[in-house]
Amino acid sequence: MTGQRIGLVVHEGRAAAVAAAEAVRRWAADHSIGVSDIDVWEPSLGHQRRRNAGDEAEAAGHPALVVTIGGDGTFLRGARIAAKDGVPVLGVNVGRVGFLTEIEPTEIDTALDAFFSGRVQLDERLMLTLCASRPLEIPGGMEALLRYGRGPLLPPPPPLPRTAEPVDRPGVALDVTALNDIVFEKLARDRQASLGVYLDETLFASYSADALVVASPTGSTAYNFAAGGPILSPRLGALVFTPVAPHMVFNRSLVMAADEAVTVRVLEQSGQVAVSVDGQLRGVLDPGDWVTVLPAREPAHLVRLRPSEFYSRLRERFSLADAPAAVADSRRPDQADG
Numbered sequence: 225m226t227g228q229r230i231g232l233v234v235h236e237g238r239a240a241a242v243a244a245a246e247a248v249r250r251w252a253a254d255h256s257i258g259v260s261d262i263d264v265w266e267p268s269l270g271h272q273r274r275r276n277a278g279d280e281a282e283a284a285g286h287p288a289l290v291v292t293i294g295g296d297g298t299f300l301r302g303a304r305i306a307a308k309d310g311v312p313v314l315g316v317n318v319g320r321v322g323f324l325t326e327i328e329p330t331e332i333d334t335a336l337d338a339f340f341s342g343r344v345q346l347d348e349r350l351m352l353t354l355c356a357s358r359p360l361e362i363p364g365g366m367e368a369l370l371r372y373g374r375g376p377l378l379p380p381p382p383p384l385p386r387t388a389e390p391v392d393r394p395g396v397a398l399d400v401t402a403l404n405d406i407v408f409e410k411l412a413r414d415r416q417a418s419l420g421v422y423l424d425e426t427l428f429a430s431y432s433a434d435a436l437v438v439a440s441p442t443g444s445t446a447y448n449f450a451a452g453g454p455i456l457s458p459r460l461g462a463l464v465f466t467p468v469a470p471h472m473v474f475n476r477s478l479v480m481a482a483d484e485a486v487t488v489r490v491l492e493q494s495g496q497v498a499v500s501v502d503g504q505l506r507g508v509l510d511p512g513d514w515v516t517v518l519p520a521r522e523p524a525h526l527v528r529l530r531p532s533e534f535y536s537r538l539r540e541r542f543s544l545a546d547a548p549a550a551v552a553d554s555r556r557p558d559q560a561d562g
């Protein structure tokens with residue numbers, strides 16, 4: 225296995241995650257596999273996080289596997305770097321919810337043995353990417369408002385390099401992917417966002433809302449779910465669009481085929497609009513700007529040790545409650561009252 229590398233993304237703020245990272249390093253040393261730390265937040269290390277995902281992957285020596293140790297946020301950060309190189313990502317759960325992560329720290333050795341001997345399944349997940357009317361920008365001074373422990377701000381995504389395969393959509397193709405969602409949200413607390421939503425370049429509806437969420441099937445269980453949107457099977461090739469607190473009668477979600485790109489345009493008298501990619505601010509739009517959300521060319525590859533258990537995971541991690549009458553009705557007759 226000499227020459228192969230593991231890229232490690234660690235939630236450094238959590239002692240259990242740092243300890244689990246040591247278990248990965250020990251396993252790698254025993255198997256002559258290199259380890260590179262990626263997405264490191266420490267300012268003493270020169271704000272390595274300020275690179276884009278391609279630079280992170282390159283600096284890490286193009287690992288064969290990205291391992292994340294933390295919660296879902298840590299997993300999303302690792303997935304964006306793994307996706308850049310088309311390599312799999314394995315999530316070790318040291319988080320609060322761990323919806324996206326696959327294993328517990330006690331399973332690290334088993335999982336790494338299985339991955340490097342080709343005994344794992346890869347779960348393909350649709351990712352999202354963006355085209356925009358102009359390259360995204362973040363106004364100066366925003367970082368101070370956002371520095372509440374989420375690490376240094378990522379820069380706005382750069383345009384795709386000229387050498388990349390062209391994207392068949394108008395606008396500037398951006399070098400960015402999201403596993404969960406792209407969120408368009410009012411920037412000022414006191415000013416709703418007025419947004420025109422176009423499906424394949426035809427106006428669908430104009431919204432005055434706190435936010436609009438465009439999610440992948442993976443992201444359908446995150447902000448989209450909190451905003452009342454439907455859960456999509458992760459096996460679907462689809463996008464879901466859900467408004468957040470729209471001040472209008474039509475407040476439903478829309479599920480679209482993956483090739484039906486959604487364009488969101490900031491209307492002329494709207495306040496500014498923040499664009500978040502998997503929960504991280506990556507740009508601020510002014511009136512007249514627009515952004516198209518479309519499926520990325522390459523999917524993410526999530527490492528699975530066991531067959532997909534999406535629905536049981538949903539039931540367990542979200543503590544889904546059964547109807548009390550149904551619980552009573554599911555008892556055997558000899559357990560029933562009276």
Ligand SMILES: NC(=O)c1ccc[n+]([C@@H]2O[C@H](COP(=O)([O-])OP(=O)(O)OC[C@H]3O[C@@H](n4cnc5c(N)ncnc54)[C@H](O)[C@@H]3O)[C@@H](O)[C@H]2O)c1
Pocket residue numbers: 295296297298300320321322323324404405442443444445446447448450451501502503
């Ligand atoms: N009101 C909300 O629910 C809300 C608001 C903002 C952002 N978000 C979500 O947070 C995501 C970023 O996650 P984070 O951990 O960096 O921020 P965070 O810590 O604020 O996460 C929000 C919660 O969502 C969970 N989560 C993340 N992705 C999920 C998924 N695919 N399915 C089920 N649950 C998921 C996390 O475990 C966490 O409990 C964004 O992509 C967005 O979807 C949710």
Ligand SMILES: Nc1ncnc2c1ncn2[C@@H]1O[C@H](COP(=O)(O)OP(=O)(O)OP(=O)(O)O)[C@@H](O)[C@H]1O
Pocket residue numbers: 234235236237238264265294295296297298299318319320321322372373374375
């Ligand atoms: N690499 C890191 N270095 C230092 N602190 C971190 C790091 N990653 C996360 N944190 C801290 O943990 C907090 C939660 O971050 P985040 O929501 O991204 O974690 P997570 O991986 O999703 O775990 P959880 O499931 O607990 O939310 C952040 O506000 C930050 O204070």
